[in-house]
Amino acid sequence: MSNIISVSNLTLGYTGSESDIIKNTSFKIKKGDFVFITGPSGSGKSTLLKSMYGQLKPKSGDLIIGAQDMNKVSTQKLQELRTHFGIIFQDYKLINEWSVAKNVVLPLIIAGYSLDVQETQAKRLLKHVKLTEHADKMPLELSGGEQQRVGVARALAKNPTLILADEPTGNLDEYSSNVIWDLMENACQQLEATVVVVTHKIPNIFSIPYRHFIIENRGVYEVH
Numbered sequence: 001m002s003n004i005i006s007v008s009n010l011t012l013g014y015t016g017s018e019s020d021i022i023k024n025t026s027f028k029i030k031k032g033d034f035v036f037i038t039g040p041s042g043s044g045k046s047t048l049l050k051s052m053y054g055q056l057k058p059k060s061g062d063l064i065i066g067a068q069d070m071n072k073v074s075t076q077k078l079q080e081l082r083t084h085f086g087i088i089f090q091d092y093k094l095i096n097e098w099s100v101a102k103n104v105v106l107p108l109i110i111a112g113y114s115l116d117v118q119e120t121q122a123k124r125l126l127k128h129v130k131l132t133e134h135a136d137k138m139p140l141e142l143s144g145g146e147q148q149r150v151g152v153a154r155a156l157a158k159n160p161t162l163i164l165a166d167e168p169t170g171n172l173d174e175y176s177s178n179v180i181w182d183l184m185e186n187a188c189q190q191l192e193a194t195v196v197v198v199t200h201k202i203p204n205i206f207s208i209p210y211r212h213f214i215i216e217n218r219g220v221y222e223v224h
Helices: 045-052 075-082 100-104 106-111 115-128 144-155 174-190
Strands: 003-012 022-030 034-038 060-065 085-088 162-166 194-198 211-216 219-223
Touching (some): 022 060, 022 219, 034 174, 045 060, 045 162, 075 085, 085 144, 115 144, 174 194
Parallel strands (some): 034 211
Antiparallel strands (some): 211 219
C-alpha cells in the first residue's frame, strides 16, 4: 500500500519563536490508515495537523502529502491538493448566514458542481449525520454537537481521500460523539479514505483497526 503521508526528520515551529514544537521526527501513514494522534495540551498536535494541510511550512526536514513536497508546494498546487482533503475543525467554521444544507455542500459550490448534485449530496449527508429535519435551519439554531455534525458532513461532501480532524468530539455530548466516530469509521472503510485525528482521548468503543501516535518531548512515536 502506498504512503499518503511521509515525514522525515521534520521540525516544526512558529516564526519569531526560538523553540521548536516538533523536532526531527519521522513516520509514515499509508493509504486507508485510521490514525489517532494524542498528547498533552500544548504538545504540538494541532501544529502537526496544520502542517499536513499546508497552513504551516516545515522549518526543516521533509513532509510529503499525496506526492506533494510541502516545503516546495506552490499556492496553486496546494489548493489543488486540498480539494482531496476533508478538514474538520474544532470550532466548526460554519457560515452562519447560510442554511445547514448549504454549509454541507460548500466544497461542491466552490468546485462548481450543479445544483442537482449539491441537493442530492446534501440530502445523503444530512441523513448520515441524522440532521435531515434541520436542513433549512441556520447553524446558530443548532446545538454545538449538531453544528459539529454539519462540519463532518461538509468534510465528506467530495468523498475526500484524506480526512484531517482537530479534536472533532472535544466538547460534544456522547450521542454526537458516537455519530461522528461512526461516520469517520465508515469514511475510512467505504470511501477508503485515510483519516488522521488529533484528540485528547481515543473513544472507548471503536470497531475498526487503527494506529496510535503519541507526541512526547517534541517527537511523534507510534504506540504498539
